[in-house]
Amino acid sequence: MHQGHSCPHCGSDMDPIRTPLDSSWGGEIHHICFNDDCCYFLESWKALENQRIEKTGYRCRMDPRGGCGPAPVWSESALRDMVLKEDTEEPGSADCFGVQAFGRDDETPDRDFYTKPRFVDHLDACALETVEQLYRRLIPAGATILDLMAGPESHLGKVADAAEIVGLGLNREELTANKALSEYVIHDINVDPVLPFPDNRFDVVVNTVSVDYLTQPLEVFREAARVLKPDGIFITVFSNRMFPPKAVNIWKRGTEKQRVELIRKFFSLSGRLAIQGYYESVGKPRPKDDKYYDLGIPGDPIYAVWGKPTGK
Numbered sequence: 001m002h003q004g005h006s007c008p009h010c011g012s013d014m015d016p017i018r019t020p021l022d023s024s025w026g027g028e029i030h031h032i033c034f035n036d037d038c039c040y041f042l043e044s045w046k047a048l049e050n051q052r053i054e055k056t057g058y059r060c061r062m063d064p065r066g067g068c069g070p071a072p073v074w075s076e077s078a079l080r081d082m083v084l085k086e087d088t089e090e091p092g093s094a095d096c097f098g099v100q101a102f103g104r105d106d107e108t109p110d111r112d113f114y115t116k117p118r119f120v121d122h123l124d125a126c127a128l129e130t131v132e133q134l135y136r137r138l139i140p141a142g143a144t145i146l147d148l149m150a151g152p153e154s155h156l157g158k159v160a161d162a163a164e165i166v167g168l169g170l171n172r173e174e175l176t177a178n179k180a181l182s183e184y185v186i187h188d189i190n191v192d193p194v195l196p197f198p199d200n201r202f203d204v205v206v207n208t209v210s211v212d213y214l215t216q217p218l219e220v221f222r223e224a225a226r227v228l229k230p231d232g233i234f235i236t237v238f239s240n241r242m243f244p245p246k247a248v249n250i251w252k253r254g255t256e257k258q259r260v261e262l263i264r265k266f267f268s269l270s271g272r273l274a275i276q277g278y279y280e281s282v283g284k285p286r287p288k289d290d291k292y293y294d295l296g297i298p299g300d301p302i303y304a305v306w307g308k309p310t311g312k
C-alpha cells in the first residue's frame with residue numbers, strides 16, 4: 001500500500017501517515033521521510049535553533065496533491081506512531097498479558113452494575129467535540145454503524161447521513177435515550193463476546209470510552225472484524241476516566257501511553273484486524289464551564305486507534 005515515494009532530499013523511502021486531524025495539510029494520506037540523517041531534517045533543526053525556536057524540526061512531507069512541504073516534529077520519534085501499517089501478528093491469546101490482567105475489583109455481573117442508567121458525561125465538552133470531529137472524518141457518508149457498548153450518546157452527530165446506527169449495550173433506559181440509534185440490542189459481551197449479528201453486517205464499528213471494561217478483548221476485536229464488511233473500519237476511542245471497580249486490572253495499572261500500546265496489541269493479536277491509524281489529542285485546556293475546571297487539570301485526553309479487517 002502507498003508505495004513508491006522517495007524523499008527528494010535523501011532518496012529514502014517515505015512512509016504514509018493519515019493527515020493529522022489538527023493540521024491544515026488537507027488531503028487524506030501524506031508521505032513523510034523518517035530518515036534521521038536526511039539533510040532536510042538535520043538542517044531544519046539548525047535553522048530553527050538559529051531563530052531561537054528550540055525542540056522543533058521539520059521532516060520532508062510529500063503532499064498527495066503533488067509537491068513537498070514541511071511536517072513539523074518536536075523529537076526524532078514524533079509522528080512515527082502514525083505510520084500506517086498493514087502488518088498484523090498471528091492470532092494470539094490473552095495469556096501473554098499476565099495472570100489476572102483482565103480481572104476486576106468488582107466481578108459481579110455487569111448487568112447488575114448497569115441496572116441503573118448512568119447518565120453521566122464521560123468526557124469534557126472539548127474532548128467530546130474532538131471525538132465527533134474524528135468520527136466525522138473517518139466515517140464515510142451513508143454508513144451502517146455498530147456502536148459497541150453504547151450509552152445515551154453515540155457521538156456520531158456530525159457523521160454525514162448514517163444509513164443505520166445500531167447500539168449494543170446493557171441498560172435499556174440509556175439506549176432508549178440515545179436518539180441517534182435506529183435500533184438497539186441488550187447483550188453482555190463479557191458474558192458472551194460473540195456479537196449477535198451476521199458476518200459483513202456493518203461498514204463501521206465504534207467503541208467509545210469503553211474498551212477498558214472488556215474482559216475478553218481479543219474475542220471482541222475478532223468479532224468486530226467478523227461483523228464488518230471487508231472494507232469496513234473498527235474505531236476505538238479512549239480516554240482516562242473510568243468506573244474503577246469495573247475497569248480491568250491491566251488498564252488501571254498502565255500509563256496512558258501503555259494503554260495505547262495495549263489497544264494496538266488487541267488489534268494485532270486479534271489476527272483479524274490491521275491498524276490503519278492513530279490519533280491523540282492531549283493537553284488541551286479544560287473548558288471553563290466544566291465541573292472539574294477548578295481542579296486546574298488539563299482537558300480530558302482523547303486517543304484513538306482504528307483498523308480494518310484483514311479478511312483472515
Ligand SMILES: C[S@@+](CC[C@H](N)C(=O)[O-])C[C@H]1O[C@@H](n2cnc3c(N)ncnc32)[C@H](O)[C@@H]1O
Binds near residue numbers: 114153169208
Ligand atoms: C463509559 S460508558 C460509555 C458509553 C458510550 N459508549 C459513550 O461513549 O458515552 C460504558 C458503556 O458500556 C456499556 N457496557 C459496559 N459493560 C458492558 C458489557 N459487559 N456488555 C455490553 N455493554 C457494556 C454500558 O452499558 C455503558 O453504557
